[in-house]
Amino acid sequence: MTVPPGFAWQNGEIVPWDQCVLHARSQGAFWGANVFEGLRGYWNEDDKQLYLFRVEEHLTRLGRSMRSLRMEIGYTAADITAAVIALIKANDWHQDVHACVVAYFDEGVNFDPLNHTEHTGVHITATPMPRSRGYSQGVAACISSWRRISDDSMPPRIKTGANYHNSRLAQHEAVRNGYETTLLLNQHGTVSESPGACVVMVRDGKLVTPPGTSGVLEGITVATVEQIAHTELGLQLERRAIDRTELYVADEIFLCGTMAEILPVTSVDRLPIGTGTPGVLTGKLQQLYGNAVLGHPQWTTPVY
Numbered sequence: 001m002t003v004p005p006g007f008a009w010q011n012g013e014i015v016p017w018d019q020c021v022l023h024a025r026s027q028g029a030f031w032g033a034n035v036f037e038g039l040r041g042y043w044n045e046d047d048k049q050l051y052l053f054r055v056e057e058h059l060t061r062l063g064r065s066m067r068s069l070r071m072e073i074g075y076t077a078a079d080i081t082a083a084v085i086a087l088i089k090a091n092d093w094h095q096d097v098h099a100c101v102v103a104y105f106d107e108g109v110n111f112d113p114l115n116h117t118e119h120t121g122v123h124i125t126a127t128p129m130p131r132s133r134g135y136s137q138g139v140a141a142c143i144s145s146w147r148r149i150s151d152d153s154m155p156p157r158i159k160t161g162a163n164y165h166n167s168r169l170a171q172h173e174a175v176r177n178g179y180e181t182t183l184l185l186n187q188h189g190t191v192s193e194s195p196g197a198c199v200v201m202v203r204d205g206k207l208v209t210p211p212g213t214s215g216v217l218e219g220i221t222v223a224t225v226e227q228i229a230h231t232e233l234g235l236q237l238e239r240r241a242i243d244r245t246e247l248y249v250a251d252e253i254f255l256c257g258t259m260a261e262i263l264p265v266t267s268v269d270r271l272p273i274g275t276g277t278p279g280v281l282t283g284k285l286q287q288l289y290g291n292a293v294l295g296h297p298q299w300t301t302p303v304y
Helices: 055-068 077-091 161-176 220-233 244-248 280-292
Strands: 007-010 013-016 034-044 049-053 097-105 120-128 139-147 181-185 197-203 206-209 237-239 252-257 261-268 300-302
Touching: 007 077, 013 077, 034 055, 034 161, 049 077, 055 077, 055 097, 055 220, 077 097, 077 120, 139 161, 161 181, 181 261, 197 220, 197 244, 206 220, 220 237, 220 252, 220 261, 220 280, 252 280, 261 280
Parallel strands: 139 181, 139 261, 206 237
Antiparallel strands: 007 013, 007 120, 034 049, 034 097, 049 300, 097 120, 197 206, 197 252, 252 261
16 A cells, blocks of 8 residues: 555644545535646755645636535635645655645535535645656557437536546546546547646647637646747647547547646557657657746746
């Protein structure tokens, strides 16, 4: 079992890890009635500094999720940023980390998980997070038998814990079948996203990703890639529907997400993508992204 961190943060206080708890009948625990954001922090050995990446954008998206659920909390974005920094300092980390900020509905009237409640809270947990092995060697993906949730049922634009049952079902199915990740199609049969990450295809030298109306969480990492590709490589990111079979004939495919970063996909349904190895353009974008997270003046927030 992994040794847990020393501290977490909950409702304004740094607390011992084991004391960061919700009651089993809270709506956040019982029905997944919460919204959250994952923040990644990168240790720059040259600067002896840990940089949080795109905090403002993540907390803006957290605010949009709360608005959609009519949730109000007693903390501003500045409060939450300060809390994340304080938590990392309390754990005395000088390495890459991942922090989860979760705003949740607490116990409702008569402890009913369906009743609206104004009782809310926030907890923040963080753990060391080294880069995944697949970052350099790529991952094998399949097309999931599960379809992506849609805006008329469980809106993917809201980053809520309840929505991630969809991703969990798809990911577990893929792993059981010998793959490392999976790609979900939406209700129209076109590509949506992978569990926790956006999908980008390289075809004929062009970058293509599904639009925000295709059942995706509107990604901060893919927006970062869009900006980097345009300013550094002169490439545009096209947002349009992608058919399943387009993936089979793509030159390169990669995933974009806070946890995934830029993750090469080397095969889909046992068909090699391109040469079956991480693509050249993917590698260039990884390098540019890797430089940005270590101290981009507009995108990073220093901890120490």
